[in-house]
Amino acid sequence: MYNTASASLSNRELWQNTLTDIELNVSKAVFNTWFKGTHIVKRESGIVYVGVPSQICKDWLSDKHHKTILEAIRGFVPDIRGVEYVIAKESRQPEEHQSQKNERLHSQLPLHEHYIDRSDNLNPRYTFDSFVVGSFNELAYAASQAVVNNLGIIYNPLFIYGATGHGKTHLIQAIGNHIKKLYPNKKVFYVTSEKFGTDYVTALQNNSVEQFKAKYRQHDLLIMDDIQFMSGREKTQEELFHLFNSLYENNKQIVFSSDQHPNYIQKLEDRLKSRFGQGMIIDISPPDHESRVAILRTKAAQNDFFLSDEAIEFIATTVEGNIRDLEGVLNRIMCHAQLKNTTLTLDELRALIKDSVKPQKNISHKEIVQCVASFYDIDEASIYEKTRKKEVVKPRQLIMYLMRNDFSISYPAIGQKLGGRDHTTVIHSCEKIKHDLLEDTALQQELYQIRAMLK
């Protein structure tokens, strides 16, 4: 999290100033030995956390130089109340001149692909520390924290849903990584529903269903990502149902994620839906403007990259799309800045990110019909027909409402496009849906889902 409260100085600037100050007060040897390689990890409620390379360095600084450091820092930011020392991971060393010949001639062992721990599939990069909390995801974050602190007791299962690129995977993996850190003996396992499905099929083929069951049932925390891909796979769903019951009865925590509310996942067994609902279902909505700014700041800081406030503001407002898109744009900017070795001006930024600004998408009325028809699982042609079957009438009205509200098509045009209906029919439909929306929460959800699909 970033902190603007205490000062306008960035952590890096503050520490650089502090070090310059300290350098005058101690001998060169002492400075090079103990202060080189330190940095400010974070500032939180008046406490500065200084990252040091090792335990010995931590002991020495807090024993011998604590007062010097505190005084020096207070000289720049008076409301600092304390300094804490933490052993930080070694920061990336500047690239040395390595034996270049090896690089070129020798193929390397493909190690870089295997940093993910295979025993639990967790990517160590995803932690709570690197998770940016804003109003859009604070509920999900709080629930995850509650789960971490009361594993398997409250909010079981935890079901997090939200559109792609909003940080679901990050959050649920952070739960796993945190549990792993707190309780090294607990068995944590992360799996995508797709992998679970293939595992099950393989087990069926090899006649090893028992092992499959045992493998999944041994975990203390099971995290299953992208549950929506279970849709239509009945046998896999049944297996998941049994697995769920077994884990749940033994008070083992289960965490799911999906891109939709479970009730709207197509072809999902009702008994699974009801079980998902018995714990906690939380959505991560699209990030608001402030959160986008915060995310950009954090990501820039993580990469030690400086971006002016205007630039951040500019990116946050112009770049449409989710957090992943934001990260992509930021990476592009960093790469360019490094190549040019200067900070980019706003004009340059504008030119650079022009591709990332998504154009307003044009949707034909056919696509809307198609989308709604598939959502309600009805025949597309029936929308255009003069049928007044109940299951067709509602989607048809919804289509009219969408065309009118979201795409501002005139009433007569809508009527004409949907099989030559009178414009008064269209007006009535729109009014009806508008009225129903006020009371019918299920309808609200459906509309939300459909709109998401249309985007």
Added chain:
Amino acid sequence: MKLEVSKEALFAKVQLVGRVSGKQVTLPVLQGIFLEAREGRVFLRATNLDIGLEGSVAAKIEREGVCVVSASVLSQVLGSMTKGGMISLESVEGSLAVGGVHGVSRLATLDHTEFPSLPQVEGGETVVLQASDLIAGIRSVWFAASQSSIKPELASVYLYEENGSMVCVATDSFRLAEKKVRMKKPAQLLPLLVPNRTVVDLMRTLEVCEGDVTVTFSSNQLSCSFEDVYVTTRLVDGTFPDYRQIIPADRVTTVVFLKQDILQALKKATIFSDRFNQVTFVVEPNKKKITLEARSADIGEMKEVVEGAIEGDDLTISFNQKYVIDAFQSIEADSVSFQFSGPGRPVIIQGVGDDSFLYLVMPMNK
């Protein structure tokens, strides 16, 4: 400080502890050994900030106190004194007087307040291991660790426990060495990354130990203690890649050599190898022949047929011979097997009948 102590006992400890001092140039006091006389013993301490060592010797203390003297000077002075007997140490005004039978040397002291204390492991776990197990594991793999500090987790020896065995792994991403040591005292060992800058000193220190060693570790720091010795090293906080996934499972060609034969051929290839250290293995099962080739524009070239038992397909593949030769220091068996998985894929080198050590080398592209 004033005391009398057995010269040989002190000398041994100075050599043990002083190993790590003097390598650090930024802070002069770290070239020294910290001596402290208290409670009937003289304690010796040295550190280069990555690794720290402490030992003690029983002594007749007249006056307690502390001082720091250069480790190399103290070691040389003690080394040049007559064997055996007692010596006296006394600190007086900025110097340490070392008195033997035949005379007194005065050593300049360094400011002892500048000398850091050795860190204790905070909130760590403790296990008891046999020192010989730990040494055997580290010794077999440490040379394969990366020398570059770009990726700290690769510039380390990776230690973890699996089914009662301690597994040590090191790789610089061109080759990889793995050693499994069946622990005589099975113990839970969380994955640890010991930096290669300290792992050799750690190993050499443990060589003094004949029995058990108490190991305490957290995610940042590890310490070992046995008898009167305490050694502590920084650990790398990171994630080692799941290297087991890159060990090829399929074998296309397997060749078994007598260790002596292949080593001799490789050494000969060293003479002719170019600056890339390239040596080419030509395996021809039909002719029952394996040829090693090396060529350098300046020196000349060599071809040597090595006898071996071949199983599998034809293969021509090149390696950096230095990486291949490195494997042999950890293989005790008389025969070694080279298990190839085809062109462009790593070769597995193992002693025949010994699964505990596995060595993986990537071929060269050319």
